[in-house]
Amino acid sequence: xPVTPSEPPSILIGPExxxxxxxxxxxxxxEVIVGPSxxxxxxxxxxxxxxxxxxxxxxxxxVIASLFGPSLIKAATGYSYDSIPKDPMLTxxxxxxxxxxGKFFWTHPMGTDNAGRxxxxxxxxxxxxxxxxxxxxxxxxxxxxxxxxxxxxxxxGRLDDLMMxxxxxxxxxxxxxxxxxxxxxxxxxxxxxxxxxxxxxxxxVSWLTMARIVRGQVMSLKNQEFVLAARATGVSTPKIILxxxxxxxxxxxxxxxxxxxPTVMLSEAFLSFxxxxxxxxxxxxxxxAAEGAQNLSVYPWQLIFPGVTMALxxxxxxxxxxxxxxxxxxxxxxx
Amino acid sequence: MLRFVIRRVIVxxxxxxxxxxxxxxxxxxxxxxxxxxxxxxxxxxxxxLREKYGLDKPWYVQYRKVLWNIARFDFGNSLKYEGxxxxxxxxxxxxxxxxxxxxxxxxxxAVGITSGTLAALRHNSWIDYASxxxxxxxxxxxxxxxxxxxxxxxxxxxxxLPPALWEGFPSRxxxxxxxxxSAIYIAYIARLTRSGMLExxxxxxxxxxxxxxxxxxxxxxxxxxxxxLLPVVSFSxxxxxxxxxxxVVVEKVFALPxxxxxxxxxxxxxxxxxxxGIVAFIAVAVLVFNLLVDISYGFIDPRIRY
Amino acid sequence: xxxxxxxxxxxxLRTYFETEDGVVKAVDGVSFEVRQGETLGIVGESxxxxxxxxxxxxxxxxEPPGKIVSGSITFRGxxxxxxxxxxxxxxxxxxxxxxxxxxxxSLNPFMRISKQLMEVTRLHLGHSKGEAREHAxxxxxxxxxxxxxxxxxxxxxEFSGGMRQRVIIAMALSCQPExxxxxxxxxxxxxxxxxxxxELIKRLKGExxxxxxxxxxxxxxxxxxxxxIIVMYAGKVFERAPTSELFGQPGNPYTRGLLRSVPDPxxxxxxxxxxxxxxxxxxxxxxxxxxxxxxxxAEEICRREFPPFVQLTSEHSSLCxxxxxxxxxxxxxx
Numbered sequence: 001x002p003v004t005p006s007e008p009p010s011i012l013i014g015p016e017x018x019x020x021x022x023x024x025x026x027x028x029x030x031e032v033i034v035g036p037s038x039x040x041x042x043x044x045x046x047x048x049x050x051x052x053x054x055x056x057x058x059x060x061x062x063v064i065a066s067l068f069g070p071s072l073i074k075a076a077t078g079y080s081y082d083s084i085p086k087d088p089m090l091t092x093x094x095x096x097x098x099x100x101x102g103k104f105f106w107t108h109p110m111g112t113d114n115a116g117r118x119x120x121x122x123x124x125x126x127x128x129x130x131x132x133x134x135x136x137x138x139x140x141x142x143x144x145x146x147x148x149x150x151x152x153x154x155x156x157g158r159l160d161d162l163m164m165x166x167x168x169x170x171x172x173x174x175x176x177x178x179x180x181x182x183x184x185x186x187x188x189x190x191x192x193x194x195x196x197x198x199x200x201x202x203x204x205v206s207w208l209t210m211a212r213i214v215r216g217q218v219m220s221l222k223n224q225e226f227v228l229a230a231r232a233t234g235v236s237t238p239k240i241i242l243x244x245x246x247x248x249x250x251x252x253x254x255x256x257x258x259x260x261x262p263t264v265m266l267s268e269a270f271l272s273f274x275x276x277x278x279x280x281x282x283x284x285x286x287x288x289a290a291e292g293a294q295n296l297s298v299y300p301w302q303l304i305f306p307g308v309t310m311a312l313x314x315x316x317x318x319x320x321x322x323x324x325x326x327x328x329x330x331x332x333x334x335x
Numbered sequence: 336m337l338r339f340v341i342r343r344v345i346v347x348x349x350x351x352x353x354x355x356x357x358x359x360x361x362x363x364x365x366x367x368x369x370x371x372x373x374x375x376x377x378x379x380x381x382x383x384l385r386e387k388y389g390l391d392k393p394w395y396v397q398y399r400k401v402l403w404n405i406a407r408f409d410f411g412n413s414l415k416y417e418g419x420x421x422x423x424x425x426x427x428x429x430x431x432x433x434x435x436x437x438x439x440x441x442x443x444x445a446v447g448i449t450s451g452t453l454a455a456l457r458h459n460s461w462i463d464y465a466s467x468x469x470x471x472x473x474x475x476x477x478x479x480x481x482x483x484x485x486x487x488x489x490x491x492x493x494x495x496l497p498p499a500l501w502e503g504f505p506s507r508x509x510x511x512x513x514x515x516x517s518a519i520y521i522a523y524i525a526r527l528t529r530s531g532m533l534e535x536x537x538x539x540x541x542x543x544x545x546x547x548x549x550x551x552x553x554x555x556x557x558x559x560x561x562x563x564l565l566p567v568v569s570f571s572x573x574x575x576x577x578x579x580x581x582x583v584v585v586e587k588v589f590a591l592p593x594x595x596x597x598x599x600x601x602x603x604x605x606x607x608x609x610x611x612g613i614v615a616f617i618a619v620a621v622l623v624f625n626l627l628v629d630i631s632y633g634f635i636d637p638r639i640r641y
Numbered sequence: 642x643x644x645x646x647x648x649x650x651x652x653x654l655r656t657y658f659e660t661e662d663g664v665v666k667a668v669d670g671v672s673f674e675v676r677q678g679e680t681l682g683i684v685g686e687s688x689x690x691x692x693x694x695x696x697x698x699x700x701x702x703x704e705p706p707g708k709i710v711s712g713s714i715t716f717r718g719x720x721x722x723x724x725x726x727x728x729x730x731x732x733x734x735x736x737x738x739x740x741x742x743x744x745x746x747s748l749n750p751f752m753r754i755s756k757q758l759m760e761v762t763r764l765h766l767g768h769s770k771g772e773a774r775e776h777a778x779x780x781x782x783x784x785x786x787x788x789x790x791x792x793x794x795x796x797x798x799e800f801s802g803g804m805r806q807r808v809i810i811a812m813a814l815s816c817q818p819e820x821x822x823x824x825x826x827x828x829x830x831x832x833x834x835x836x837x838x839x840e841l842i843k844r845l846k847g848e849x850x851x852x853x854x855x856x857x858x859x860x861x862x863x864x865x866x867x868x869x870i871i872v873m874y875a876g877k878v879f880e881r882a883p884t885s886e887l888f889g890q891p892g893n894p895y896t897r898g899l900l901r902s903v904p905d906p907x908x909x910x911x912x913x914x915x916x917x918x919x920x921x922x923x924x925x926x927x928x929x930x931x932x933x934x935x936x937x938x939a940e941e942i943c944r945r946e947f948p949p950f951v952q953l954t955s956e957h958s959s960l961c962x963x964x965x966x967x968x969x970x971x972x973x974x975x
Contacts, residue, residue: 546699
């Protein structure tokens with residue numbers, strides 16, 4: 001038996017839809033209550049997740065260290081990531097905190113590499129590059145993915161079929177192989193050019209799942225009731241997209257973007273490890289790991305420091321991404 | 336079902352065509368050639384070289400020749416490895432990569448599915464947290480860091496396992512490379528299994544199974560596993576693609592004579608026939624494998640109809 | 642059978658759930674009996690605790706977050722709550738069987754019907770594969786599935802909703818249980834199929850002599866099927882009576898409200914009656930009468946004190962401060 005309340009229904013709306021209050025109020029004759037915002041709720045849930053908070057702290061700390069570290073180190077000890085000491089006695093690999101002769105020396109907390117360069121400076125500079133590449137490549141993949149997916153989702157029909165078929169095909173190909181060929185064959189002349197190529201290449205690899213997610217969101221939102229309600233009250237289409245679709249589609253997009261960053265970072269790292277990504281004189285965590293791996297038996301710290309730093313960063317990013325996913329939609333947990 | 340399979344098989348041919356053409360175009364568009372080294376060659380020598388390798392003919396002629404050869408499975412001779420045909424190299428390198436990949440993936444399935452299932456069944460217990468924490472590590476530690484670290488510990492410090500050696504399957508030399516390669520898969524498979532099983536265990540038909548008086552073990556093994564493992568099955572398709580890129584790194588780290596290693600070297604050497612040969616082979620392998628995965632998905636889930 | 646002729650006796654059952662919002666007292670002190678060969682109806686809105694009560698009978702409550710806190714469930718002289726898990730499993734499917742609400746999701750979509758049916762008899766009756774299969778085919782014929790032998794190897798998705806529910810009934814009755822619990826067996830089905838399924842249950846009950854507990858929110862369903870009814874609200878039994886007496890002479894304002902909500906096609910065109918308000922939040926129950934906020938008869942004492950369980954006749958009791966008055970009023974109205 002239906003049991004309905006005797007007073008008129010109250011409608012819970014978040015402030016982002018506040019502009020539609022007047023329309024909706026007239027439509028239903030109900031009292032409009034502005035409830036706790038979706039974002040604030042999610043933020044609260046995120047903060048409760050200790051691992052995610054820890055991850056965020058580490059990420060922020062690493063970013064700050066990478067941004068300001070190299071200059072600080074240069075000021076303090078005179079070493080930058082590529083400065084080779086003039087003294088031939090110093091152009092070898094020292095263990096952390098050691099100077100020639102085995103005495104304790106504070107200049108090189110992470111030791112030096114075979115050419116006498118300070119590893120700490122190199123790790124932090126590498127961090128700059130790795131983070132920048134990860135961020136920009138993620139943006140590239142976001143751009144491609146969102147426009148592709150939103151178009152396919154909103155237009156629908158045969159165009160959508162075709163576009164998604166292309167995605168399916170690309171998804172099953174290991175076209176990282178093609179990317180490897182690309183990067184091996186076309187080295188740009190300048191380091192900046194190299195980086196630009198890298199951004200495009202990495203972005204091109206990871207936009208697929210983003211496109212699928214965005215398309216899925218757009219399609220389900222297209223038919224949601226409040227879009228129909230807004231249309232029924234005469235709200236125009238761009239307004240619909242902007243005010244209604246976008247905030248709701250944003251959730252999974254944000255989550256996936258956050259999860260893309262470590263993926264892209266990993267891709268850049270292994271490309272650099274193979275010698276295809278960031279090339280000398282620039283450094284990234286991947287290329288540092290490559291150098292370190294060569295001298296593993298004698299100078300293990302050359303690999304351990306960049307490796308552990310990178311693993312820590314990826315771990316933290318993954319925690320944040322997972323935490324965001326749980327916070328924005330606890331039911332989205334489908335790995 | 337048959338029509339679906341045929342349609343997918345037919346699609347492989349144009350796909351292969353596109354991929355090979357793309358690769359070939361990239362190689363040709365690149366500045367420099369395979370024979371360009373440090374020194375500049377005298378024009379006469381260069382002309383001879385070009386003639387020998389057919390590089391003096393117009394590009395569309397060369398393109399046609401490449402396609403024609405591929406159709407006959409003849410990829411030509413390697414440009415860098417004197418006297419060896421690409422097919423010979425493929426035959427040598429493929430068993431290495433295949434064994435490595437298979438061992439790694441099967442190991443990952445065994446460990447991943449077991450730990451994921453246990454984590455799901457003991458939800459929110461220490462087993463759950465511990466295995467998910469390890470899974471996180473597996474995803475976050477890059478294989479080119481894990482590999483050398485494992486070598487450092489087990490080969491160079493403890494002397495239990497060889498650092499860089501290949502003796503084929505049942506030998507100690509395969510342990511570290513397979514372990515390194517499988518790490519990230521164990522992580523993904525454990526997570527997928529856990530979430531899949533958690534979802535299945537919540538469903539009504541599991542409740543029915545319990546109401547029939549089945550023991551918890553029977554409920555899990557007979558009823559829950561099949562549905563809960565579906566995400567793992569569909570993951571296997573793209574997983575293969577990752578496996579290939581993963582093994583490129585692992586083979587480099589452990590100096591294994593596999594396809595990945597040959598591929599990277601070929602790229603640096605501009606060894607066109609070898610590059611195209613490997614790319615073509617990988618493309619076909621991936622497409623066929625994905626088809627097999629899709630077919631098996633249809634067998635496992637009877638609701639799917641092709 | 643228990644010593645006093647009851648097949649099943651539930652005394653003061655309490656099942657609580659630990660949630661983020663607090664302790665939800667889904668079943669809070671419920672008692673009822675099922676007699677041999679009889680049908681008991683359990684009626685209530687969603688959230689009244691009727692489903693949880695039934696799941697508790699077979700100890701199918703997920704241990705975290707739920708827990709059967711106290712009470713006794715005496716079946717054939719043994720308290721189910723005190724049995725070992727193995728003993729409980731021996732009862733499930735064999736002596737007590739349960740069918741659930743949604744036939745679409747209650748069958749394993751990845752397993753053939755034959756296997757799902759054969760499982761039960763192979764487990765409890767020790768059938769061999771051949772025997773189990775024969776038995777399963779016969780059961781399908783009993784529940785009215787045409788062409789049983791040919792269709793037994795199909796998958797669930799190849800059957801319609803009504804057919805699936807029949808299969809589930811066949812599965813439940815495979816071992817000839819003494820008690821069949823039907824939890825809203827027809828809610829998810831079309832109206833025409835509903836009638837068929839209910840008829841089927843009635844017929845099988847007659848043929849096998851089993852007792853039935855029929856849980857539903859639909860008073861129309863209970864009317865023709867049950868001997869006794871208990872009405873649940875907010876985890877408690879609000880009224881219990883023989884069926885005809887409940888309909889003819891309710892002793893509780895809630896029951897009266899439920900009866901009034903059933904649309905009467907013969908009545909004049911007027912407003913449809915609905916009990917005002919919403920069911921209470923089971924995590925924050927007041928110590929007083931849980932129905933008071935919605936009761937038209939509520940007075941000060943209802944909002945202050947928990948009502949007594951008043952015995953109106955030998956088989957009719959009601960949880961209300963004014964049970965006698967309500968009972969008398971409905972007698973006059975009759």
